[in-house]
Amino acid sequence: MVQQVARGISRRDFIKTTGAGGLALGLASLLGATRVVAEPRTLKIGQWSHFVPAFDDWFDNKFTKEWGEKYDVKVIVDHITSTELRARAAAEVAAQKGHDLFKFNDPPPAYEDQVIDHADIIQEVERRKGKYIDLAKKSTYNPKTGKYFGFSDNFVPDPGNYRKDLWDEVGMVPDTWEDVRIGGAKIKKKFGNPVGIGLSQEIDTNMAMRAIMYSHGSTVQDEEGQVVINSKATVEAVKYVRALYKETMTPEVFTWDPSSNNRFLISGRGSYILNAISALRTAQKTNPDVAKNIFLWKTPEGPVKRQGLEHVMGVYVIWKFAENIDLAKQFLIDYIDNFEEAFRASEFYDFPTFENAVPDLEAAISNDAASHPPDKLKVIGTALEWATNVGYPGYATAPIDEVFNTYVIPTMFAKAARDELSPEEAVRAAEKEIKRIFAKWEKK
Numbered sequence: 001m002v003q004q005v006a007r008g009i010s011r012r013d014f015i016k017t018t019g020a021g022g023l024a025l026g027l028a029s030l031l032g033a034t035r036v037v038a039e040p041r042t043l044k045i046g047q048w049s050h051f052v053p054a055f056d057d058w059f060d061n062k063f064t065k066e067w068g069e070k071y072d073v074k075v076i077v078d079h080i081t082s083t084e085l086r087a088r089a090a091a092e093v094a095a096q097k098g099h100d101l102f103k104f105n106d107p108p109p110a111y112e113d114q115v116i117d118h119a120d121i122i123q124e125v126e127r128r129k130g131k132y133i134d135l136a137k138k139s140t141y142n143p144k145t146g147k148y149f150g151f152s153d154n155f156v157p158d159p160g161n162y163r164k165d166l167w168d169e170v171g172m173v174p175d176t177w178e179d180v181r182i183g184g185a186k187i188k189k190k191f192g193n194p195v196g197i198g199l200s201q202e203i204d205t206n207m208a209m210r211a212i213m214y215s216h217g218s219t220v221q222d223e224e225g226q227v228v229i230n231s232k233a234t235v236e237a238v239k240y241v242r243a244l245y246k247e248t249m250t251p252e253v254f255t256w257d258p259s260s261n262n263r264f265l266i267s268g269r270g271s272y273i274l275n276a277i278s279a280l281r282t283a284q285k286t287n288p289d290v291a292k293n294i295f296l297w298k299t300p301e302g303p304v305k306r307q308g309l310e311h312v313m314g315v316y317v318i319w320k321f322a323e324n325i326d327l328a329k330q331f332l333i334d335y336i337d338n339f340e341e342a343f344r345a346s347e348f349y350d351f352p353t354f355e356n357a358v359p360d361l362e363a364a365i366s367n368d369a370a371s372h373p374p375d376k377l378k379v380i381g382t383a384l385e386w387a388t389n390v391g392y393p394g395y396a397t398a399p400i401d402e403v404f405n406t407y408v409i410p411t412m413f414a415k416a417a418r419d420e421l422s423p424e425e426a427v428r429a430a431e432k433e434i435k436r437i438f439a440k441w442e443k444k
Contacts, residue, residue: 042074043327046088047103047316049079051259051278051349058345067334073327082203082258086405092319100322101331104150104315105203106404107139107389107396112149115317119148121329125336130355138389139313139396150315151332153339154350157383158207158311160300161265161279162272165293166193174272177215177240177300184248184272193271195248196264198256199241199414201407205256206390207309208274209409213237214309214392215302220403220434223393227438230431233304238416238423245417254414266290274299276311277377281347284370292372296379299386310387314350348377399434399441408433 045064050056056079064075080088082105092098093114118140122132136152162174170190172183184195198205213219218233245253248271252260262279264270268290273279283291299308318328335342339357343350348365352358365377391400403409412430415421421429 040068040072040074041324041327042076043068043101043324043331044076044078044099045101045103045331046078046080046092046099047101048082048085048105050346051262051276052281052347055342055346055349058342063335063338063341067331071327071330075331096321098319098321100318100324100328102317102319103153104317105312106206106401107150107313107315107391108317108401109142109149109396110398110401111317112142112145112147112398114320115149116320116322116325117147117149118151118318121151121332122148124333125354128333129336129339129352129357133353133355133384135310135313135384135387135389136353138391138394140315141395142397143395150317152313152315152353153332153336154312154314154342154346155310155353155383155387156276156312156314156349157351157380157387158211158274158276158308159296159298159380159383160272161275161277161294161296163187163193163265163270163290163293164295166191166271174297174300177212177244177302180272180300181240181244181247184244187271188248191271193269194250195244196253196261196270196273197244197249198261199245199249199253199410199417200256201410202256202258204258204261204275204311205410205413206404206407207311209241209413210390210392211274211299211308212241212302213409214307214388215300215305216240217302217304219392220409221391221394221397221400225394225397227431227435229434230427234427235423236303238413238426241413242417242419242423254418265294274308277347277349277380280376281349281370295376298379298382306386307388307392308386309390309392310383313389314353348380351380351383397441398444399438402437402441403434406433406437408437 060077064077068075085104089102126132135155140150140152141148160174166187167183170183170186172179174180174183188194197208216233216237218231218237220229222228261273261275265273265279266283266287280294283294318325322328336354336357339352343358362381365381366375368374368377371377390396390404408430412426416423416426
């Protein structure tokens with residue numbers, strides 16, 4: 001390992017200067033070969049085990065290996081299950097030691113003080129790949145401090161996945177939330193296939209319940225960050241979910257984990273789920289007879305609007321205590337330079353957060369060789385018309401982060417669905433807890 005960088009040349013400038021020439025060669029030319037130690041530097045990356053296994057194979061065995069060879073860097077990738085990401089992040093922060101790059105599946109604004117400002121990385125990638133989309137900015141930027149607390153490489157559309165054969169039998173399409181309730185009830189009564197939307201403490205439920213809230217005109221906060229959840233619109237959303245559960249679902253949804261709805265649909269039992277295309281992709285490999293009948297549609301329209309969320313918001317952070325901050329920055333820049341390959345490796349699961357990162361996206365999803373018909377995925381090309389961020393209509397903030405990761409919203413809906421509280425009582429209980437969280441962060 002090189003002991004120091006030549007006087008007058010910052011580590012950041014050095015990363016930019018060496019580029020494709022490789023870190024070792026660049027250092028050799030600047031400092032002299034005798035100053036370079038043979039042992040390569042190490043970049044440690046922690047991220048989830050992808051729902052599309054082919055992506056991890058590409059990332060681990062192709063992209064990071066080639067990148068490491070290019071820069072003479074040993075890249076270590078540790079995969080963490082999605083349910084353990086937050087606990088691992090908290091442990092690294094407590095120890096002030098861990099990965100150089102850490103990837104979350106949802107915005108992590110609560111860690112703003114523990115990470116670098118990622119603005120210069122975003123600016124450089126924008127120069128190469130076009131604008132950072134608004135969904136990504138609202139998920140990684142704090143307008144009060146002017147700091148980018150993360151770098152989003154991707155978002156994942158969250159469409160409805162439905163059994164077209166069953167819905168055709170009742171003469172309906174799940175285009176609105178009322179369609180989901182009415183059609184779902186008919187299908188369950190006629191064929192015994194329930195709707196599968198979680199009511200448990202996991203990320204898919206978090207996203208689905210917010211989609212229903214937003215489509216009813218309800219939000220946790222307003223644009224200025226004030227708590228506004230206790231509203232007639234929220235009560236109506238809770239009443240809707242209680243009816244949806246009683247008429248179309250089964251009690252298993254109260255104990256689901258993030259992969260339960262996938263398994264539910266792939267098994268042939270489910271009539272409808274709100275999920276990314278991972279369920280379809282798995283079905284295409286393991287149960288093609290079911291897969292041919294799984295179709296996608298936009299997040300359902302509610303009484304106020306058609307408004308859902310992303311399914312997953314990929315956000316990398318570079319800890320302040322990372323050992324190789326400059327290497328981590330260069331990796332992110334190069335990764336987005338190669339994001340078209342990442343998009344294909346994810347089997348069209350990971351969508352870009354920079355406008356020109358995948359220039360042929362529309363053509364690719366309109367002609368998918370694995371799907372029948374090949375334009376089955378075309379509808380998710382409209383995702384940015386109906387997908388928004390956690391914290392909508394404001395930004396993802398630290399209190400919003402805590403509300404999200406303590407599952408206040410799923411708890412509100414579940415208590416009403418089980419008749420443990422009335423819809424009005426459930427909303428008031430959620431408001432009390434959310435205001436407590438907001439007040440705590442306001443003091444900080």
